[in-house]
Amino acid sequence: MSTILSKVVSKYRRLVAYRLNRRMVSIETQVPLISFTFDDAPITAFHTGGNILHSYGARATYFVSLGLLGATTEVGTIASIDDLLRAVNEGHELGCHTFDHLYTWQTNPKKFIESITRNKLVLESIIPGICFKTFAYPIGVPRPSVKSQLEKHFLCCRGGGQIPNVGFADLNLLKAYFIDKRNNVDIESIKKIIDHSISSSGWLIFATHDVTEKPSPYGCTPHFFTEVVKYAAQSGAVILPVIDALERLQLAKETRIE
Numbered sequence: 239m240s241t242i243l244s245k246v247v248s249k250y251r252r253l254v255a256y257r258l259n260r261r262m263v264s265i266e267t268q269v270p271l272i273s274f275t276f277d278d279a280p281i282t283a284f285h286t287g288g289n290i291l292h293s294y295g296a297r298a299t300y301f302v303s304l305g306l307l308g309a310t311t312e313v314g315t316i317a318s319i320d321d322l323l324r325a326v327n328e329g330h331e332l333g334c335h336t337f338d339h340l341y342t343w344q345t346n347p348k349k350f351i352e353s354i355t356r357n358k359l360v361l362e363s364i365i366p367g368i369c370f371k372t373f374a375y376p377i378g379v380p381r382p383s384v385k386s387q388l389e390k391h392f393l394c395c396r397g398g399g400q401i402p403n404v405g406f407a408d409l410n411l412l413k414a415y416f417i418d419k420r421n422n423v424d425i426e427s428i429k430k431i432i433d434h435s436i437s438s439s440g441w442l443i444f445a446t447h448d449v450t451e452k453p454s455p456y457g458c459t460p461h462f463f464t465e466v467v468k469y470a471a472q473s474g475a476v477i478l479p480v481i482d483a484l485e486r487l488q489l490a491k492e493t494r495i496e
């Protein structure tokens with residue numbers, strides 16, 4: 239009974255999260271877009287994941303919870319300040335993931351926003367001149383009221399959903415496709431989703447955590463990640479961090495209006 243109840247609750251949360259308080263934008267771009275994102279920022283995401291992207295001339299978005307820096311977690315050891323600095327110098331984007339890596343729906347909205355503000359302030363203190371412009375919800379979907387509040391803080395916010403952003407997208411809850419053991423993804427499924435996004439001129443946002451030979455349920459191996467990046471790089475899409483992809487979408491729209 240409790241399993242049935244939890245399924246109903248989870249379905250209700252997803253329904254209201256995806257239907258309410260949306261900030262819709264049309265995804266119209268002549269060149270399809272792909273973004274690679276890493277949540278929590280474990281060291282392997284910077285060193286291994288970042289190097290793989292770099293070898294294909296691509297850059298990533300790292301969604302960081304600065305309260306976790308240096309901590310040992312289930313996705314491995316989290317990055318250091320030096321890792322963040324190096325990523326910024328190499329042109330990667332740092333996005334916000336709350337300071338404390340909070341449960342998104344279950345956390346009191348006031349506490350959730352306070353954790354976002356703290357993450358912003360700490361970033362400004364450790365890397366002056368750099369600020370978060372994008373956000374990824376940690377663990378679960380957002381309450382509609384939280385979606386509305388985050389509009390004041392970020393240009394866009396990413397969730398999950400395992401589909402590309404095609405036609406229209408909600409900037410308060412962009413879809414992403416997680417590459418991880420938990421979702422049991424295989425390379426053929428990934429190729430299909432890339433092909434679908436390309437043929438629909440969509441924006442496909444990939445997400446993962448650790449990239450290592452023995453990944454957590456939330457990560458993948460270097461070989462698998464390389465296969466995905468290789469297929470994405472030769473797909474005809476442009477690979478950009480989330481903020482750059484968003485700017486390209488907005489630029490395309492402004493150009494059309496003129």
Ligand SMILES: [Zn+2]
Nearest residue numbers: 277278376377
């Ligand atoms: Zn996370």
